[in-house]
Amino acid sequence: MTAESGTKSPTERMRATLRRRYAAERRFQAYGIVAIVVALSMLVTLFVTIIGNGAGAFVQHTARLDISVYPQDIDPGREADLDALARANYQSLVNDALYSMFPEATSRQDRRAVRDLISPGAKFVIRDMVMDDPSLIGQRVSVRVPLSSQYDQVLKGNVDPAVDFRVMRESSTEIPWSLPEGERLISDTQAGYLQQLIRQGEVEGSFNRWFFTNGDSRQPELAGIWGAAVGSMFTLMVTLLLSFPIGVSAAIYLEEFAPKNRLTDIIEVNINNLAAVPSIVFGLLGLAVFLQFFGLPRSAPLVGGLVLTLMTLPTIIIASRAALKSVPPSIREAALGVGASKLQCIVHHVLPLAMPGMLTGTIIGMAQALGETAPLLMIGMVAFVVDVPGSPLDPSTVLPVQIYLWADSPERAFTERTSAAIMCLLGFLILMNAVAVLLRKRFERRW
Structure with missing residues (x-):
């Protein structure tokens, strides 16, 4: 029997369904392309504006x-x-x-x-x-x-x-x-x-040259980023020296030694939650603990490094655990099979293979710490500091806070220097992320 008038055969219905499916797929691809174009245009606008305003500095x-x-x-x-x-x-x-x-x-x-x-x-x-x-x-x-x-x-x-x-x-x-x-x-x-x-x-x-060799100044023509750059260097040095060994050690214990029970589950959940805590909360914690309780010097890179250590630890721990999980179990089984102890297996075999991923996560955490402002404002690093710090205990500021101070100044010349300092900060952040990508590409192992 033939199909009744007005009805479609199964083949026609299948073709219509395929056409709708392909049309929906093309629309979805178009949406993705539009989103990428909009994001890139916003990024280009941002860079053109910053470079246009800061080139004169x-x-x-x-x-x-x-x-x-x-x-x-x-x-x-x-x-x-x-x-x-x-x-x-x-x-x-x-x-x-x-x-x-x-x-x-x-x-x-x-x-x-x-x-x-x-x-x-x-x-x-x-x-x-x-x-x-x-x-x-x-x-x-x-x-x-x-x-x-x-x-x-x-x-x-x-x-x-x-x-x-x-x-x-x-x-x-x-x-x-x-x-x-x-x-x-x-x-x-x-x-x-x-x-x-x-x-x-x-x-x-x-x-x-004064922009790169001078510290901050009330006179825009003499204001420079060197004091803030040295303060950022001391702050990141303290952060790296504390966060990397503590974060890697915590990741190794949680991933390799800690028993799977309710306590470790609570610890893991809290580590994941700490990674999403607003940074200003860590600033309040540093103000209450490091300044008021321990009496450490205000506006010092040492205190800034301690606060940023607390903030970057969850990122480093999560990245280090992911790097340890990526090492195949056969590596551990082979090491244990030839008589290595649990510690020897981890130190001599697992840790070297996971180290590229750990370093990548650490660099990303350091880049995040370099761009932070809110926690450092809470510990007094917003002060006007002219002298270049000579140690982590000297009063100092950092590049993001220096940008904040200059942006709040009414002089037109400080507007130039604000954008120029942003360019320097973005350049250093891009460099750090590029180093992380190169490390991952250079040392990553495919299993």
Whole structure:
């Protein structure tokens, strides 16, 4: 008999079902492609924004000054004592050099405008130069010092995009500002002094070495990440020295020696739960235990490392246990079969094979610790610290907290340095994750 009109044969129904199934599969693939494109576009937008805002921080405009290092001002006793040299009045040398370049600035207001051209930290540049080479006392030397941040921003086009460095160098007329004087960082008088300094060929833009060699500063043109980088290094060193042996030892015991009972089940559940605890909770724990109970120094990398150790231990334990589970049972059986003890089997056979996975998990945990801010804020590492720490017990800050401090500053120059510090932090995080991937690819064993 033939099929009734309006009904479909089994073959047609099967084909219709297959068409719907294939269409659903194509839609699902399209959804995945759209999700990947959106994620990549967001990532590209993030990097373009950060790089666009932070690229200017790697360039600093400086001015050349001819400094006369007068002995009567620097070292009256001709003793070349470092303490006396450190206390000398170098600002007067900077002012004398500026006044000689602008003899027409005679009024008090004009001289203040001239002094504002140069960063207040220029005296420290000259101080360090003289202390490194006391033979400069009594000589006339040329030294490049940073411009003040507002003039540096003008030359970078961040104040008025209509004015660039070439126009100010080549033009003999007034600068063609597109913004009224009240909306600019510098007045017309200050702009005239800057243009005069530029036309004399004394100003140039160069690589901002101070960003990588200085600690934090109230002056944006002198602020750097070196103090925060050293603090991060000490903090991660303490974290690694504590978290790696403790985490690996705990993983070995739980995976190889601990009996499977209710107690170990509770421990495993709590370790997994601790990996999801908000990081600020560990900061509160560190504040209560390490600072208030044990009395350890506040804002020290030692305390920061202890707090981050508590935070990264669950990650390292979980990764280490997974690495131990990946070692085939035949390795253990073969070692035990030739007379090795349980400890010898683990130390000489299982642990070396599981070590690449353990190192990968440890590096990922260290990268997570490097980017943490909240627990360190709770233990006082948000303090303004100018000096570069010399040990884990010295007051310090870390890169994420330094970024937080700069982001809270209203100056436009600190916005540049915030993005530049983020670039450095992201670069180091990418490097650490790349090392983890390379270790896994290099030492991973396929069974």
